[in-house]
Amino acid sequence: xxxxxxxxxxxxxxxxxxxxxxxxxxxxxxxxxxxxxxxxxxxxxxxxxxxxxxxxxxxxxxxxxxxxxxxxxxxxxxxxxxxxxxxxxxxxxxxxxxxxxxxxxxxxxxxxxxxxxxxxxxxxxxxxxxxxx
Numbered sequence: 631x632x633x634x635x636x637x638x639x640x641x642x643x644x645x646x647x648x649x650x651x652x653x654x655x656x657x658x659x660x661x662x663x664x665x666x667x668x669x670x671x672x673x674x675x676x677x678x679x680x681x682x683x684x685x686x687x688x689x690x691x692x693x694x695x696x697x698x699x700x701x702x703x704x705x706x707x708x709x710x711x712x713x714x715x716x717x718x719x720x721x722x723x724x725x726x727x728x729x730x731x732x733x734x735x736x737x738x739x740x741x742x743x744x745x746x747x748x749x750x751x752x753x754x755x756x757x758x759x760x761x762x763x
Contacts, residue, residue, distance in 0.1 A: 672751065672752045672755045672756075673752075673755055673756055673759055675748075675749065675752035675756075676749075676751075676752035676753045676754070676755050676756025676757070676759075677756045679745065679749055679752060679753050679756075680753055680756055680757070683741070684738075684741060684742070684745070684753065685738070685741070686738075686753070689734070689735070689738075690704070692760055692761075695728075697731065697734060698728065698731050698734065698735060699727045699728045699731070701757050701760055701761050702760075702761040703727060704727050704757065704761075705757055705758055705761035706761065707726060707727045708726065708727070711726055713726045715754055715757075716750060716751070716754060719742055719745075719750055719753070719754075720750070721739055721743075
């Protein structure tokens with residue numbers, strides 16, 4: 631009877647251990663899936679900011695100049711000149727695209743300053759993606 635009792639305890643420990651390992655594995659899978667979702671949503675976040683709280687769309691059209699330069703031109707020029715669009719949006723760099731309209735853009739920096747780093751990166755991801763067609 632003592633031996634059966636020990637085997638019962640051992641089986642209980644094995645079942646408990648295997649269950650906890652499966653829970654841990656499930657948590658890791660959920661975290662991994664979550665990270666994939668974040669990567670996919672950068673474009674969507676950028677799009678919602680560009681067309682929403684950032685109101686970038688009011689001055690920047692995708693493929694043509696409006697009040698400000700078009701997104702395709704902005705991305706193209708920043709790539710050609712190895713410019714840092716993030717630094718510009720953070721007001722740490724001078725404009726390299728259409729500096730004449732910069733005074734108009736300056737008024738929008740009050741809104742841009744409220745963006746998080748993640749939001750700024752998402753806007754840049756969105757701009758890069760839509761400019762590639």
